[in-house]
Amino acid sequence: MTETLSPPRPTRLTISTEAIVANRRAVAAKCAASVEVAGVVKADGYGTGGPQAAVAMAADGARTFFVAHVGEGIDVRAALTAAGWTQARIFVLNGLLPGTEETLAAHGLAPVLGSLPEIEDWAAFGRDQDLPLPCAIHVDTGMNRHGLSLEEARALAARPDLVAASGADLVMSHLACADEPKHPLNALQLARFKSIRGLFPDISASLANSAGVFLGPEYHFDLVRPGIALYGGAIVSGQPSPMRPVxxxxxxxxxxxxxxxxxxxxxxxxxxxxxxxxxxxxxxxxxxxxxxxxxxxxxxxxxxxxxxxxxxxxxxxxxxxxxxxxxxxxxxxxxxxxxxxxxxxxxxxxxxxxxxxxxxxxxxxxxxxxxxxxx
Incomplete structure (x- = not known):
């Protein structure tokens, strides 16, 4: 079945939702049955239509999605709800902007928190609502972009009351060089993340992006976060993509x-x-x-x-x-x-x-x- 999404124009972009679903299945085949395969649908599903990609993957069993901004999360939540997938988790990767707590909560969005002030603000908001609200905690293991430092993560772990109040149900990090399988930073980040994971033993853990999935099962933990792999992009730098074109x-x-x-x-x-x-x-x-x-x-x-x-x-x-x-x-x-x-x-x-x-x-x-x- 072909669905035309806009009036006829002189240039045509064809998007295969079937291929997106097939690519997610291919990622899942690389993982143990116990590993959850999320769908990264930020940047409007890498240009393919984030809400549509999320609905298609939800119909195939996906229950967790990642976006970058609150607005993206609202759009994805609306599409999933309209399609009947009301229990899906949606994480907002770019964290908690001041004053956005009510909007996140109203749309069932979980911020990915990468600083102690964010965690404290989200926990305080949860206390005001008389219940912890879900979030993820992002720890920087070597990318030096977003996330708690290793020292801050250890300090947070020493405050179990704050961890509980934050509602954290995922601790995560992001690989910097996974598309270069032999890069030494991969093993270093893995070792660092294992040490951090040990500080939060009751919280699910996620490290692998698309290329991280292909580094092997020790990188998979509880949840993997494929992005470019879903949309037919290259996984390993300089090599053809093994995924279906989208x-x-x-x-x-x-x-x-x-x-x-x-x-x-x-x-x-x-x-x-x-x-x-x-x-x-x-x-x-x-x-x-x-x-x-x-x-x-x-x-x-x-x-x-x-x-x-x-x-x-x-x-x-x-x-x-x-x-x-x-x-x-x-x-x-x-x-x-x-x-x-x-x-x-x-x-x-x-x-x-x-x-x-x-x-x-x-x-x-x-x-x-x-x-x-x-x-």
Whole structure:
């Protein structure tokens, strides 16, 4: 069944909810039956639609989800409730902003608390409500981004009354280099997290993100938090993704034009055609999240698309709403044809490499001007 999510537009983004569910199952297959597999649906489900992804995974058995912001959590909660999944847990990774306690509680959202002041404020709010409200405690084990220091975690463990009042039902940390399996920081973070886990023996523990799952069962603990793996992204740096692709991107040809040998193409005249060429103008640009770093130039090739069995390289600088591809070798290429920019012939990883970035940024940059089709 195909559901059209927006009016027809010249560029189409296809999202496979079935593939998201299959990818979560593939992650679960790496884990013991006792390990819960959550779904990270922050950044609007990595650009694929966070509420829709959460509902699909809930229907397949997921009961815990992670978002970054309160607003994301409200949207996911509404979608899950409408679909009948009222008991799902939703953790808000970016913590407790002052004054948001009532909003979190009203929508059944659990903040991930990474500082003692946050924990004290959340515990105080719970006392005012005459019951502890759930949360997670984030401990920094080596990323130096978010979370209690090891010393602060030990100080918290020495205050069991505060831990109980906070309602904490998960202690977690985040791996910095899990996509590099041999990086020494992985083992160091694991050892540190084991020591912290021992301070909170009655609370569930979570360390592994997508790549952490693939480091092995000692990293899994009670709950794993796959994100990019759910959406078809690469797991190990520099290696193809073992997951099913989730998104496909096609752009419509607006015009096919002949360009004489020696003429330049696009803003800045960065690329000159080396033969008399037929160029197709596509209705997609950097305003749609197709970054201009994938532009073609005389000094270096850019990205490419696929049309009718042929690679079609991007020529010249990508502009806000348009880009050009070389269709000289594609017989019959015409206005109205659709060029694949992400799909079975042009992987997400290839596009990210052409843009000089990572899968995450490509996915989360995909804009709102696409016709979004969920299949």
């Amino acid at each position: 998104v496909g991107l096609e752009a419509t040809i607006l015009q096919v034009r002949d360009v004489p040998h020696g003429e330049s193409v696009g803003y800045g005249a960065r690329q000159t055609v080396r033969r008399t060429s037929r160029l197709a103008v596509l209705s997609v640009g950097y305003a749609d999240g197709f970054h201009r770093t994938a532009s073609g130039a005389d000094s270096a090739p850019g990205g490419s698309g696929h049309l009718a069995g042929h690679r079609v390289p991007i020529v010249g600088r990508i502009s806000m709403d348009l880009l050009m591809v070389d269709v000289t070798d594609v017989p019959g290429a015409a206005r109205g044809d659709r060029v694949e920019l992400i799909g079975p012939h042009v992987s997400l990883q290839e596009v990210a490499k052409a843009m000089g970035t990572i899968d995450y940024e490509v996915l989360t940059s995909l804009g709102r001007r696409y016709q979004r089709v969920r299949v």
